Amino acid sequence: MLGEEFRGLPGSASLIEAGIIDSTGVLELVGFLEETYGVEIADSELVPENLDSIDNILRFMAVKRNSGPT
Amino acid sequence: MSAVSRGTAEPLTPAALEIDCEQVTGEIVDALRRIVSRELRRQGAVVALSGGIDSSVTAALCVRAFGPTRSLALLMPEADSDERTLSLSRAVAGALGMEAVHEDITPILQAAGCYRKRDDAVRELIPELGEGWRWKIALPSVVGSDSYRLFTLVAQAPDGRTVEVRLPAKNYLAVVAATNFKQRVRKMIEYYHADRLNYAVAGTPNRLEYDQGFFVKGGDGAADVKPIAHLYKTQVYRLAEYLELPEAVLRLQPTTDTYSLAQSQEEFYFSLPLEKLDLCLYAHNHGLPAESVAGAVGLSVEDVGRIFRDIEQKRRATRYLHLPALLVEPVTEVPVTEQLSADS
Numbered sequence: 328m329l330g331e332e333f334r335g336l337p338g339s340a341s342l343i344e345a346g347i348i349d350s351t352g353v354l355e356l357v358g359f360l361e362e363t364y365g366v367e368i369a370d371s372e373l374v375p376e377n378l379d380s381i382d383n384i385l386r387f388m389a390v391k392r393n394s395g396p397t
Numbered sequence: 398m399s400a401v402s403r404g405t406a407e408p409l410t411p412a413a414l415e416i417d418c419e420q421v422t423g424e425i426v427d428a429l430r431r432i433v434s435r436e437l438r439r440q441g442a443v444v445a446l447s448g449g450i451d452s453s454v455t456a457a458l459c460v461r462a463f464g465p466t467r468s469l470a471l472l473m474p475e476a477d478s479d480e481r482t483l484s485l486s487r488a489v490a491g492a493l494g495m496e497a498v499h500e501d502i503t504p505i506l507q508a509a510g511c512y513r514k515r516d517d518a519v520r521e522l523i524p525e526l527g528e529g530w531r532w533k534i535a536l537p538s539v540v541g542s543d544s545y546r547l548f549t550l551v552a553q554a555p556d557g558r559t560v561e562v563r564l565p566a567k568n569y570l571a572v573v574a575a576t577n578f579k580q581r582v583r584k585m586i587e588y589y590h591a592d593r594l595n596y597a598v599a600g601t602p603n604r605l606e607y608d609q610g611f612f613v614k615g616g617d618g619a620a621d622v623k624p625i626a627h628l629y630k631t632q633v634y635r636l637a638e639y640l641e642l643p644e645a646v647l648r649l650q651p652t653t654d655t656y657s658l659a660q661s662q663e664e665f666y667f668s669l670p671l672e673k674l675d676l677c678l679y680a681h682n683h684g685l686p687a688e689s690v691a692g693a694v695g696l697s698v699e700d701v702g703r704i705f706r707d708i709e710q711k712r713r714a715t716r717y718l719h720l721p722a723l724l725v726e727p728v729t730e731v732p733v734t735e736q737l738s739a740d741s
Contacts, residue, residue, distance in 0.1 A: 349714035353545045354566040370563070373545040 338382040341375070353378065360384070366391040409680050409690045411672070414631045418639035421632070422461065425624050429462035432597075432622050439597040439621070441467030443590050445583055446497070447654060448485030450637050450646060451625060452601040457493055457640040458624050459599055465494035469590055472499045473583045475506055477657050481649075488643045498590065502582050511578035518571035522550055522562045529555035533656035534564060534572060539669060539707045540700045553658055576656070580616025597621035603633050605674060609708065610715020618718060629675040669704060677704045 342348045348356060356378060357368055366388070368377075377387035433439050442459040446452045459468040470490040474482045483499070490497035506512060520526050532552035539546065548564040550572075564572070584598075591598045600620025602612055607626040612618035625633055630651075637647055651671060652661055669677070673694040680690040680701075687701035694701065 343710065346713055349710070350546070351566060351570070351714075354547055354564070354569060357547065358565045358567070370544065370547075373547060374543055375545075378545065 336381070338385075339380050341379050342381075343375070343379055356384075360388065364388055364392060407689060409676060409685060409693050411631070411676065411693065413679055414629050414675060416628075416632050416635055418635055421628075422458065422636065422639065425458050426462045429458060429599075429622065429624055433463070437597045437621050439591070439595055441469070441594060441596040442599045442622075443469045443471060443587050443594070443596050444599045444601065445471045445473060445587050445617075446486035446489055447601075448479075448482045448489070448646065449649060449651060449654075450630075450633055450642075451603050451606075452486075453489045453642050453646050454633050454636050454640060455599050455601045455624055456489060456495065457637075457642060460493045460495060461640075465496075467596070468493070468495050469594065469596065470495045470497040471583075471587060471590060472497055473502050473586060475501065475579060476503045476512065477654075479652065479654050479659075481645075482654055485643070485646055485649065489646060492641075492643050500586055502579070502586065505582050506578055509578050509582070511575050511582075515572050515575035518568045518575065519550060519552070522564070522568055523552050523560055525554075526552055531656075531658040533658040534569070539703050540696060543703065551658065577613045577616055580613035580618075584616050584619050591621075599624060600626070602626050604629050605671060605678065608678065609711045610718045612718065614718045629679060630671045631675045674704070677701060678708060681705050681708055 336345065336347070342352075353373075357373065360366065361368055368391075372387070375383070377383055429442070433442060441463045444452060444456040444459055446456060456468065456470055462468075470486070470493075472483055472486045472490070474486075487497060516526070519532060523532075526532065530552055532550060534548045535551050536548055537544075537546045548569050550562045550564050550568075552560045552562075554560070587598045590596070598620045600617065600623040602617070602623055603625055604627055606612055607623065625636075628636070634647070650661060652659065673696070676690055676694050680687075681704075687698045687705060691698045691701045696704075
């Protein structure tokens with residue numbers, strides 16, 4: 328999803344504000360995470376605190392995977 | 398239009414969008430004549446009528462600019478169009494004294510696989526969807542939450558039962574790609590008639606649609622001139638009244654007229670009633686703080702802030718729709734739009 332030009336992007340950078348993903352990108356990201364990690368992401372979890380930076384995604388996935396099958 | 402000083406927190410009111418309809422009509426008519434005859438070297442205009450307010454006002458302005466004999470109305474419904482689309486469009490063309498050509502685009506869409514490809518993408522999510530079902534895609538409101546808003550497929554069974562499923566990216570893109578055939582086929586027919594008559598194609602976006610990228614590239618986004626792209630939706634309604642368009646058109650709620658289940662533009666794209674979004678966009682464009690518009694639209698300052706961010710996000714996401722084909726190196730011998738305008 329991320330191209331060469333985004334190498335070095337801080338883990339805390341907002342993916343939306345940096346123009347890396349847009350609304351379709353969020354849709355793709357959610358699908359990618361659900362398929363790759365076998366989790367189900369609820370509507371209430373579709374918030375920037377979970378998905379708008381690499382750090383947030385890693386933290387969110389760690390919590391989701393530790394909480395077992397949803 | 399009332400003056401609003403930049404950056405103040407003075408409360409905004411709907412009066413900010415008031416216009417002098419006679420003056421605005423005169424300016425657009427003059428501009429249409431100049432653009433179409435002097436810059437485009439065409440002798441009239443083709444307008445696709447949808448029965449909605451924007452295309453009706455655009456047609457009325459073209460008739461004022463070129464006369465009814467040099468303005469052609471195209472009526473292009475298809476299988477999913479609202480049953481009122483054709484009668485409203487006919488009423489508008491009739492009221493304006495324009496010649497109207499009716500071309501049902503359903504057979505072209507069937508031949509292109511529009512319906513089949515779209516329905517295949519939907520049936521992957523709701524396998525039971527079949528004859529008698531109606532459906533649409535919808536977006537949650539921007540108000541009240543910072544959640545990302547993902548498209549939902551809403552389907553209604555013949556017995557009235559409703560099924561809602563979140564649309565995965567692949568299916569969302571497949572549905573949009575297939576339904577975009579509709580706008581692109583219409584544009585192909587508009588240019589057929591424009592070519593045979595040596596007319597220009599008048600596009601019909603209002604300012605919200607143009608600014609927020611609510612159009613199909615190469616479809617309704619394509620045109621030779623866009624006479625009302627600088628007008629807020631509220632202002633288009635004022636012009637419609639001034640131009641004495643049929644009452645039924647003035648009362649109609651804006652819809653996409655694209656899916657079988659009724660779908661407002663609000664739930665498909667804008668996520669907010671258009672009169673509220675008008676004021677928010679106006680405030681944002683004039684550098685006014687969220688505090689100044691919250692009262693006028695009946696929303697919290699936080700929600701207006703969300704709307705401002707959504708406006709910017711949509712501008713970023715749809716920038717590509719506005720861009721022409723980009724060149725690796727400039728071809729300086731071919732004048733660009735700015736140079737053409739400067740010459741006129």
